Amino acid sequence: MMARVRGSVRALVVTCAVLAVLVTTACAFPVDGRAIAGPEVSPGIDPSFVQGTNGGDEDRLAAATLRDLEGYWGRELPQVAGGAPFRPLAGYFSVDPRNRTGAVPVPCLQNPQEVRGTAFYCPSADIIAWDRGELLPQLRRDFGDSAVVVVLSHEFGHAVQGRLDRTGALQGAPTILLEAQADCYAGVFLRQVRDGALPDLRTGAAGIDGAMGALIGFRDPVGTSPRNVQAHGNAFDRVSSFQDGFDGDPDVCQAIGRDRVFTQEAFRSQxxxxxxxxxxxxxxxxxxxxxxxxxxxxxxxxxxxxxxxxxxxxxxxxxxxxxxxxxxxxxxxxxxxxxxxxxxxxxxxxxxxxxxxxxxxxxxxxxxxxxxxxxxxxxxxxxxxxxxxxxxxxxxxxxxxxxxxxxxxxxxxxxxxxxxxxxxxxxxxxxxxxxxxxxxxxxxxxxxxxxxxxxxxxxxx
Incomplete structure (x- = not known):
C-alpha cells in the first residue's frame, strides 16, 4: 500500500508515547482473515475445573492449554522473579453467548453476553474468560487448534505481567506495549509446545504458522494510531513480539519497555x-x-x-x-x-x-x-x-x-x-x-x- 508523498517522510517506525492508561480488561479479538492450516494440538483434558464448561472439545483443548500454562509458569516464573513463587490464577470461565439463560456469572462483566467473540484476562479478579460457542470453534476452523493455544497463552501472559510487575513499572504503560509483552510471552509458551516440552500440548511447524495466522487476523484495523488506548498492534508488530518470545525467553519479554519501536501508524492523509x-x-x-x-x-x-x-x-x-x-x-x-x-x-x-x-x-x-x-x-x-x-x-x-x-x-x-x-x-x-x-x-x-x-x-x- 504505497502512498505518494512530497518530500522526505519517515516511513516505518513510530515510538509509542506514554499514555496515562492501565489496561483493566484485556483483549477482545475479532476473528478475521483467511484460513491457515494447523494440525491438531491436543485431544484435551478434563475441563471440570473451568466454571461454566459444557465438557466439549473446545473446553477440553482450553483446559489442556491452561494446565500446561500453569505448569510452565509455575516452573519458570520463580527464575524470572527472583525466586518468588507463581500464584495460580483465581479462576477460568467458559461462556456460550448463544445460551441466554443459565450462563454462569463472569467477574468483570455485567452480562455474560459481553464475552461474545472474545477472550480476556481481568486483572482485578485474576481470571480468564472466553467464548466457547463462537470464538473457539471459529479459531479452530480458520487457523487450527494452535490458534486457541496462542489466544489463551496471550491472555495468560497478561497475568504473568502482573505477577512480575512487583514495582508498578507497568502502571500507565501504553496498551500497545502491554499487548506486545503478552504476545511475546505467548511466543515463549508456543516454543515449549513445538519442542514437545509440555505434558499435554503438541504441535509442529504448521501449527506455529497457524498461531501466527491468528495473530495476523487479530491485528488492529489499518490506520489505528499506536497511541489509541485500545491499540494491540498491527500484524508486523504482533508477529515480531511473538517471534521475539519464540526465539528467546521470558527475560526477553520482560525487557520490552517504553523504548520499544512499533511500525503501526495512523493514515497521514485523507x-x-x-x-x-x-x-x-x-x-x-x-x-x-x-x-x-x-x-x-x-x-x-x-x-x-x-x-x-x-x-x-x-x-x-x-x-x-x-x-x-x-x-x-x-x-x-x-x-x-x-x-x-x-x-x-x-x-x-x-x-x-x-x-x-x-x-x-x-x-x-x-x-x-x-x-x-x-x-x-x-x-x-x-x-x-x-x-x-x-x-x-x-x-x-x-x-x-x-x-x-x-x-x-x-x-x-x-x-x-x-x-x-x-x-x-x-x-x-x-x-x-x-x-x-x-x-x-x-x-x-x-x-x-x-x-x-x-x-x-x-x-x-
Whole structure:
C-alpha cells in the first residue's frame, strides 16, 4: 500500500508515547482473515475445573492449554522473579453467548453476553474468560487448534505481567506495549509446545504458522494510531513480539519497555485513508520500479559493485534458461538483466486480496536478486532466496527516507507478513528453490532485513 508523498517522510517506525492508561480488561479479538492450516494440538483434558464448561472439545483443548500454562509458569516464573513463587490464577470461565439463560456469572462483566467473540484476562479478579460457542470453534476452523493455544497463552501472559510487575513499572504503560509483552510471552509458551516440552500440548511447524495466522487476523484495523488506548498492534508488530518470545525467553519479554519501536501508524492523509493505502497493480509498478532501481543501485555501488538497471517486462515471468515460471509471478532473469512480471493469475489475485505491498514485496525481493548478482553473490538455492527476501525487508525499512518519492502506508508491512505466511515465492532463488518451508522462517528473514538492513542480509541470516 504505497502512498505518494512530497518530500522526505519517515516511513516505518513510530515510538509509542506514554499514555496515562492501565489496561483493566484485556483483549477482545475479532476473528478475521483467511484460513491457515494447523494440525491438531491436543485431544484435551478434563475441563471440570473451568466454571461454566459444557465438557466439549473446545473446553477440553482450553483446559489442556491452561494446565500446561500453569505448569510452565509455575516452573519458570520463580527464575524470572527472583525466586518468588507463581500464584495460580483465581479462576477460568467458559461462556456460550448463544445460551441466554443459565450462563454462569463472569467477574468483570455485567452480562455474560459481553464475552461474545472474545477472550480476556481481568486483572482485578485474576481470571480468564472466553467464548466457547463462537470464538473457539471459529479459531479452530480458520487457523487450527494452535490458534486457541496462542489466544489463551496471550491472555495468560497478561497475568504473568502482573505477577512480575512487583514495582508498578507497568502502571500507565501504553496498551500497545502491554499487548506486545503478552504476545511475546505467548511466543515463549508456543516454543515449549513445538519442542514437545509440555505434558499435554503438541504441535509442529504448521501449527506455529497457524498461531501466527491468528495473530495476523487479530491485528488492529489499518490506520489505528499506536497511541489509541485500545491499540494491540498491527500484524508486523504482533508477529515480531511473538517471534521475539519464540526465539528467546521470558527475560526477553520482560525487557520490552517504553523504548520499544512499533511500525503501526495512523493514515497521514485523507486520500491515503480513502484508498486504504492501496494503489492499483500498474500504478504500483510504475511508482515502485524507479525507487527500487535508485535504492538497490545505491546499495550495490556503495559496496563496489556495478549496477545495471534491470529492464521491466510484462510477460509470463519465465527466464530463457528456466523450465517454467519457477520464481513465481515476478522473476529476475540474468540475460539480459530484467524483472519479468506476470500480472495475471496469482499476482493480480493477491494484489486485490492482500493489498498492494504483497506485490511490492515480490518486486523488492527480485530487485534484491539483481543486487546479489551485481555483487557476485549467490542468487540460486536457499542461500540466494534468503538473501533476496532479507534485502526486500531492508528496502522496506528504507522507503520514505532520503530521495525516496513515496512512503509505506499503514498496513503495508502487514501485507508483507500475510504474503510470507501464505506462500514462498518472495523467498525463492533463481532456480525456484525456496529459502524456507515455513511462514515463520520467511517472516523471520524478512524482519532481519527490516531491523538489520543490507549489512545483515549480506552477512547471512
Amino acid at each position: 486520500a491515503d485513508e480513502s484508498s486504504g493505502g492501496n494503489l492499483g497493480l500498474q500504478p504500483l509498478i510504475d511508482a515502485m520500479v524507479p525507487d527500487l532501481d535508485r535504492w538497490f543501485g545505491g546499495e550495490v555501488r556503495r559496496r563496489g559493485g556495478q549496477w545495471t538497471t534491470p529492464g521491466t517486462e510484462r510477460d509470463e515471468a519465465t527466464c530463457p534458461d528456466a523450465d517454467g515460471a519457477v520464481q513465481g509471478p515476478v522473476a529476475w532473469c540474468a540475460t539480459p538483466s530484467a524483472v519479468h512480471i506476470d500480472g495475471s493469475g496469482t499476482l493480480a489475485a493477491d494484489h486485490a486480496r492482500i493489498g498492494d505491498y504483497a506485490t511490492g514485496t515480490l518486486l523488492a525481493s527480485r530487485f534484491g536478486t539483481a543486487a546479489l548478482a551485481a555483487l557476485n553473490r549467490p542468487t540460486a538455492g536457499a542461500e540466494g532466496g534468503r538473501a533476496a527476501l532479507c534485502l526486500a525487508g531492508a528496502y522496506s525499512a528504507a522507503v520514505g527516507s532520503g530521495a525516496s518519492g513515496f512512503a509505506l502506508s499503514p498496513g503495508d508491512l502487514d501485507e508483507s507478513v500475510t504474503l510470507l505466511l501464505r506462500e514462498d515465492t518472495a523467498s525463492r532463488g533463481t532456480d525456484g528453490v525456496a529459502a524456507a518451508g515455513t511462514g515463520y522462517e520467511r517472516i523471520r528473514v524478512f524482519r532481519a532485513g527490516v531491523t538489520g538492513g543490507t549489512d545483515a542480509c549480506l552477512r547471512g541470516v
